[in-house]
Amino acid sequence: MIKTIIVDDEQDGRESLEQALIEYCPEIDIISTCSSPEEALEAINNHNPDLVFLDVQMPHMSGFDVLKQLAPIDFQVIFVTSYDRYAIKAIKFSALDFLLKPLDVDELVGAVQKAKNQIEAGSSVHRYQSVLNNIQYTSGKIEKLAIPTFEGIDFYNTNDIIYCSAEGNYTTLHMVLKKKEVVSKNLKDFDNLLSNSGFCRVHKSYLVNMQHARKYIKGDGGYVILTDDHHVDISRRRKDAFLSMFETI
Numbered sequence: 001m002i003k004t005i006i007v008d009d010e011q012d013g014r015e016s017l018e019q020a021l022i023e024y025c026p027e028i029d030i031i032s033t034c035s036s037p038e039e040a041l042e043a044i045n046n047h048n049p050d051l052v053f054l055d056v057q058m059p060h061m062s063g064f065d066v067l068k069q070l071a072p073i074d075f076q077v078i079f080v081t082s083y084d085r086y087a088i089k090a091i092k093f094s095a096l097d098f099l100l101k102p103l104d105v106d107e108l109v110g111a112v113q114k115a116k117n118q119i120e121a122g123s124s125v126h127r128y129q130s131v132l133n134n135i136q137y138t139s140g141k142i143e144k145l146a147i148p149t150f151e152g153i154d155f156y157n158t159n160d161i162i163y164c165s166a167e168g169n170y171t172t173l174h175m176v177l178k179k180k181e182v183v184s185k186n187l188k189d190f191d192n193l194l195s196n197s198g199f200c201r202v203h204k205s206y207l208v209n210m211q212h213a214r215k216y217i218k219g220d221g222g223y224v225i226l227t228d229d230h231h232v233d234i235s236r237r238r239k240d241a242f243l244s245m246f247e248t249i
Helices: 011-024 037-047 063-070 085-093 105-121 127-136 188-194 238-244
Strands: 002-007 028-034 050-053 076-081 097-100 145-148 153-157 163-169 170-175 181-185 199-203 206-209 215-218 223-224 231-233
Touching: 002 011, 002 037, 002 105, 002 163, 011 028, 011 105, 028 170, 037 050, 037 063, 037 206, 050 063, 050 105, 063 076, 063 127, 076 085, 076 105, 085 097, 085 188, 097 105, 127 145, 127 153, 163 188, 170 188, 188 199, 188 206, 199 231, 199 238, 206 231, 215 238
Parallel strands: 002 028, 002 050, 050 076, 076 097
Antiparallel strands: 145 153, 163 170, 163 206, 170 181, 199 206, 215 223, 223 231
């Protein structure tokens, strides 16, 4: 049985999730339900759960704030949230599971099965630290990007990333001093997370740090010359978005 704690400040949310778990997920053993972050901290410390369903939006302390006080995290987490655009981007980037309210039973069963597999495999929990790092920049530009890996977390100063290029399901980070890093995430993941941090998707294969844009050359779409002298093509349909950002730097 999977020892499970439910954390949600809304009674309806707690009750509907509990009922769905009882009905559709017999492997779940609900050992506590919590209506506040403070209750959650106490219950998690006392019960040593395998899995926590954690509401992202709660008064006074978010679900992410709860995790910050519990680090290092030695249990699996399934985030539960109303639509929070940036939180969802950060959660997805770290390859973590989340459920949107109102709950979908099929998605719930799938998330529980994935959590069960990760528990049985002793899956690394470094991904939680990466999401905590990335989520702290919700009010502004991400300064240090945290990327979860099999070994732990790699950190990159976003100012050092000149541009990102797509390599199938991988992305190459082209950095200052001609450094390159290949990351096992696709370009869309980086675009989603960095679009509010001065990066512009100029082409299906390229994401450019606008702080490193040195010169624009006109054309059908044109191209941009970057601070490392690399030329990056701009697609016709992304030209206007690029130019509007280019004028602000």
